[in-house]
Amino acid sequence: SAQFSVQIQGNASYTYQWFKDGQAIAGAQSSVYSIGQVSTSDAGLYYVTITSSNGSVASSAVSLTVGLSYC
Numbered sequence: 001s002a003q004f005s006v007q008i009q010g011n012a013s014y015t016y017q018w019f020k021d022g023q024a025i026a027g028a029q030s031s032v033y034s035i036g037q038v039s040t041s042d043a044g045l046y047y048v049t050i051t052s053s054n055g056s057v058a059s060s061a062v063s064l065t066v067g068l069s070y071c
Helices: none
Strands: 002-005 015-020 032-035 044-052 055-058 062-064
Touching: none
Parallel strands: none
Antiparallel strands: 002 032, 015 044, 044 055, 044 062
8 A cells, every 4th residue: 555645734725636657646636645555556756736815836757666576
């Protein structure tokens, strides 16, 4: 599994949108984004935009790398 989270300080009302490789992830609109069972197709760059009445800001992107192990 994998989990990404973001924290922001302030009293404003915030909305969140997570992205993978520049594309919005449907339904990923909270401060936490989780992937239950990670597969190789989940590898990529992830970031979140946070929006309030004052505007939007994007986080830095982080890379999710998925390796396979064979037993």
